[in-house]
Amino acid sequence: MLCIYITFFFHGTQELLLFKKLFLLLHQDGFDTLFQQKAELF
Numbered sequence: 001m002l003c004i005y006i007t008f009f010f011h012g013t014q015e016l017l018l019f020k021k022l023f024l025l026l027h028q029d030g031f032d033t034l035f036q037q038k039a040e041l042f
Contacts, residue, residue: 005020
């Protein structure tokens with residue numbers, strides 16, 4: 001996973017930066033959903 005971020009960082013084109021933003025947003029939503037599900041279990 002880290003190599004993906006490094007690749008984005010070194011290429012630094014607008015398309016890759018936009019894709020990274022979208023990816024991070026989706027990743028954040030997924031993490032929040034997972035966290036809420038785990039919180040409900042406890």
